[in-house]
Amino acid sequence: MTLDRIDREILSLLQEDGRMTNVELAERVGLTAPPCLRRVRALEQAGVIRGYHAECDAAQLGFPITVFAMVSLRSQAEHDLEAFEAHVAAIPEIRECHMLNGEIDFILKIVASDLESFQRILTTKLTPAPNVASVKSSLTIRTAKSMVGVPIE
Amino acid sequence: MTLDRIDREILSLLQEDGRMTNVELAERVGLTAPPCLRRVRALEQAGVIRGYHAECDAAQLGFPITVFAMVSLRSQAEHDLEAFEAHVAAIPEIRECHMLNGEIDFILKIVASDLESFQRILTTKLTPAPNVASVKSSLTIRTAKSMVGVPIE
DNA sequence: GTTGAAACCTCAGATCC
DNA sequence: GGATCTGAGGTTTCAAC
Numbered sequence: 091m092t093l094d095r096i097d098r099e100i101l102s103l104l105q106e107d108g109r110m111t112n113v114e115l116a117e118r119v120g121l122t123a124p125p126c127l128r129r130v131r132a133l134e135q136a137g138v139i140r141g142y143h144a145e146c147d148a149a150q151l152g153f154p155i156t157v158f159a160m161v162s163l164r165s166q167a168e169h170d171l172e173a174f175e176a177h178v179a180a181i182p183e184i185r186e187c188h189m190l191n192g193e194i195d196f197i198l199k200i201v202a203s204d205l206e207s208f209q210r211i212l213t214t215k216l217t218p219a220p221n222v223a224s225v226k227s228s229l230t231i232r233t234a235k236s237m238v239g240v241p242i243e
Numbered sequence: 244m245t246l247d248r249i250d251r252e253i254l255s256l257l258q259e260d261g262r263m264t265n266v267e268l269a270e271r272v273g274l275t276a277p278p279c280l281r282r283v284r285a286l287e288q289a290g291v292i293r294g295y296h297a298e299c300d301a302a303q304l305g306f307p308i309t310v311f312a313m314v315s316l317r318s319q320a321e322h323d324l325e326a327f328e329a330h331v332a333a334i335p336e337i338r339e340c341h342m343l344n345g346e347i348d349f350i351l352k353i354v355a356s357d358l359e360s361f362q363r364i365l366t367t368k369l370t371p372a373p374n375v376a377s378v379k380s381s382l383t384i385r386t387a388k389s390m391v392g393v394p395i396e
Numbered sequence: 397g398t399t400g401a402a403a404c405c406t407c408a409g410a411t412c413c
Numbered sequence: 414g415g416a417t418c419t420g421a422g423g424t425t426t427c428a429a430c
Contacts, residue, residue, distance in 0.1 A: 108261045108295035140298045142261035143391040150291045153393040175387035182394035190381035228343035234328035238296040240306040241335035
């Protein structure tokens with residue numbers, strides 16, 4: 091799908107405020123409501139917009155701890171990589187799992203209610219997983235920047 | 244703010260689908276529309292809901308490359324940490340910046356349009372920043388899991 | 397103090413140009 | 414892309430529990 095200037099403006103605005111009404115969106119990008127809505131639907135259809143999400147305060151929801159874990163596996167055969175990803179997919183506290191090049195095979199973002207809870211996840215769910223060679227984890231002290239998505243325009 | 248069972252259900256649903264209509268939300272949590280809307284507004288007011296965002300496909304927007312960079316600084320004095328965070332805040336391709344404990348001081352999530360562009364950000368904006376001792380970066384091969392927010396319920 | 401019913405008003409979505 | 418229309422949804426008011 092080719093995106094013109096107006097499409098990009100729409101995406102930028104919805105990335106900022108996903109609940110903006112279509113009429114406000116239309117005004118901001120210089121269209122009337124119907125063509126604006128058609129563009130939004132087309133962007134959703136094409137998968138450019140993958141969904142809309144409320145951003146919640148993790149701490150107020152009982153997850154003040156965020157940890158990054160760097161995982162190395164013993165085998166990097168595709169089957170073993172997929173097995174690890176499937177294992178991780180079933181652990182709700184692991185929010186992100188990215189496969190990397192280099193020495194570290196995966197970086198995980200994990201949330202927890204406290205350090206004890208994190209330690210339990212680490213020692214009962216992550217470290218004993220099949221094929222895991224090493225896990226190095228670092229606590230997040232603070233998050234200075236947390237932008238959703240990509241820079242548009 | 245204390246969250247009861249219904250508040251948590253609302254948050255869980257809006258985290259999944261941030262554009263769900265209030266009437267559908269109300270039905271799903273077993274309320275009528277007005278009290279449901281009041282709860283949502285209260286959650287927004289209290290900062291439990293920090294915002295709503297469209298999730299866009301980075302590749303289709305011209306950012307197929309995601310890199311994690313581990314940064315160590317020469318000085319960890321608070322003033323120097325803040326200076327680095329301010330430096331990072333001004334670089335739009337750096338989407339996240341988390342301060343960690345341990346040897347690595349910061350982990351950054353960076354998006355780029357191609358490897359050359361990433362290399363340019365690295366060598367012209369990040370490595371030469373004041374106080375930077377070392378930057379180790381890893382390309383993301385693929386993202387197996389990417390959940391927004393925290394597990395609710 | 398929170399819910400629910402009713403009224404109002406704005407918006408989403410379809411149709412046609 | 415824009416104009417018009419209709420039904421659905423958002424929002425406020427107020428009574429009731």
